[in-house]
């Protein structure tokens with residue numbers, strides 16, 4: 353980026369209209385009084401490589417990557433952080449001055465920071481975590497929970513083999529439990545996480561029996577539309593601490609913004625309001 357150019361960043365996906373990232377980054381640019389633009393871009397898979405080679409020449413300092421490109425960018429990037437390698441996907445690219453594309457994954461970071469801010473008393477070492485789902489989002493959650501020191505993860509997924517594959521990839525601290533037994537793992541768990549799409553507007557509800565939820569435990573949902581999912585409202589009624597999924601989206605954006613625009617933004621109620629506009 354030369355001194356007199358306004359830095360550009362953005363998000364690449366397909367479709368991209370639903371993304372809240374533009375509101376979040378534009379809000380921070382305004383709050384911090386910085387020059388810059390953050391632009392949503394709908395790019396088809398066959399054009400991804402060309403787009404990523406062209407954008408730095410147009411003044412882009414980096415981009416976020418979302419569905420369906422998070423895995424594909426790993427083959428295009430020149431440098432990949434350890435955490436992105438572990439997760440097998442990237443959500444943040446930095447276009448370096450030497451022309452190299454640096455790929456990172458900040459989803460796990462966002463997940464943990466959201467938990468820390470919504471449940472400050474959370475002690476990762478306090479007991480096992482129950483995790484529903486074994487898709488891409490689950491990979492980021494598992495990596496970050498293991499990194500945070502959670503002693504054991506009870507992982508359950510409708511398609512058991514996907515959970516077994518994750519347990520193989522991540523090692524011994526993950527125990528796979530049958531989806532039909534999902535309700536039984538809750539009484540041991542000090543943290544319960546839904547990484548599936550269930551409960552999202554337009555999708556089915558998560559039908560796991562929740563009466564076993566451990567009293568005083570923490571429950572979080574990656575679904576943020578609606579903010580208050582059935583899982584979270586039930587958990588709240590049962591006296592659990594609940595953390596909604598919007599904060600993960602906000603916190604995962606912080607390291608990228610800082611790298612691209614040079615200042616670290618804060619996640620506060622105004623950021624939440626901007627994302628919900």
Ligand code: ATR
Nearest residue numbers: 485486487488489490509510511514547548549556
């Ligand atoms: P993401 O990258 O967002 O995690 P994904 O890889 O498509 O998306 O994973 C979606 C998750 O939601 C998976 O755990 C999926 O379970 P399967 O592996 O069995 O497909 C889960 N999921 C989606 N629809 C579901 C349903 N109707 N019942 C149970 N689980 C469901």
